Amino acid sequence: MDILTLVGLIAGILIVILAMLANATLLTFFNLPGLAIVVGGTFAVTLIKFRLSSVMSAFRLAFSATFTDRVERPTDLVREVSELARLVRKEGILGLESHETDNPFLRKAVNLCVDGHAPELVEEALAQEIQQTTERYEVSERVFRGIGDSAPAIGMLGTLVGLVQMLNTLDDPSSIGPAMAIALLTTLYGAFIAQLIALPLADKLQLKAEDEQRNQLLIATSIRNIMRGENPRVMAELLSSFVNPEHRKGLVAEREA
Template sequence: MDILTLVGLVAGILIVILAMLANASLLTFVNLPGLAIVIGGTFAVTLIKFRLPTVMSAFRLAFRAAFTDRVARPTELIREVGRLAHVVRKEGILGLESHQTRDEFLQKAINLCVDGHPPELVEEALAQETQQTMERYEVAERVFRGIGESAPALGMLGTLVGLVQMLNTLDDPSTIGPAMAVALLTTLYGAFIAQMVALPLADKLQLKAEDETRNQILITTSMRNIMRGENPRVMTELLSSFVTPEHRTGLAPEREA
């Protein structure tokens, strides 16, 4: 589980709530018509922009990507494919048949190699998988960036509705203050949804997409070198470019093997 995402979300919400409770009750910031305009309007605009299956898929992918830290570290993958390279040099490509891994993409690559497909077909299949993964993340990111753009706009629309209603009751000065507060609440709701939920999730999706794409390219490169019979030490040296310089020292045993 990606605990930092949960901590950041909870901490942000608590800070906003505590600020609300400083000089007023929480009910002061509750306005059901305003919530309906912002939440309902944002959802409606999102459905106009995207198909419903796309929106539902984006939500599933976003929460899975945000709250689970399932992307393997490059150093772990390099060590694992290094062991695979040693197995292939000793037993041939069929020596990988009994190897099981938690990484679905790596397992798919191993299965394609063991099935006896030519290297060109294996590389093409893995490249297509990487492309599809990138597109799924890109669409999900666009959905949440769209929500981040629509929510503040719908909040402003709700504010304008409230201001029109307030101007219609100017003959009673006592209603101006409360009416203005209600009008501004919709802007608050829109900004909260955009800045605390939608845009951070979009950024998290972009980050996870970059991490997963990097890992899949690493695996594709590794399997291509393994099928060519590349020396495991040389292969590890080539793959070290996928990790930061400070983490390359952890690959020293694999380079020496």
């Protein structure tokens, strides 16, 4: 589990709530009409921009990807594919059949190799998988950035609604307070949704997409070299470009050992 994402989200919300409770109660900042304007308006604008299936997929991917640390470290993948290369040199391509892995992309690549498909077909299938995965992350990121852009704008719209209501009822002092509450709280709701939820999740999705794409490219490059019969030591040296410089020393030491 990606605990830092969860901690950051909860900490941000708690800080704002504690600031609200400093000299008031939560009920002071709760206004149902203003909340309905921001949440309902933002949801409506999001449905206009995107398909409902894309919105639902974005939320599923956000909660499954941003709150779980499922992306493997490149160093672990380099070790695993290097072991696969050594296995193929000893037992042939069918030796991969006995290998078990938790990485679904690597599992798919291994299955394609074991089934005896041509290298060109394997490379094309893996390239298509990389492209589809990248597109899913991009759509999800765009959905949350769209929410982050729409929520403050809808909040300002609610502010204008509240101001108009207030100006139309200046002769009734009892109505000024509720109208002013809508005017101010809708801006607060819009900024809250955008800055504490939508935009941070969009940034995290972008980061996860980059990590996922890097790992998939590493695996695709490895499988291509394995099918070409590349020397495992040479392949590991080529794959070191996917690893951060500070982590390469450990891989070099392992190859020399």
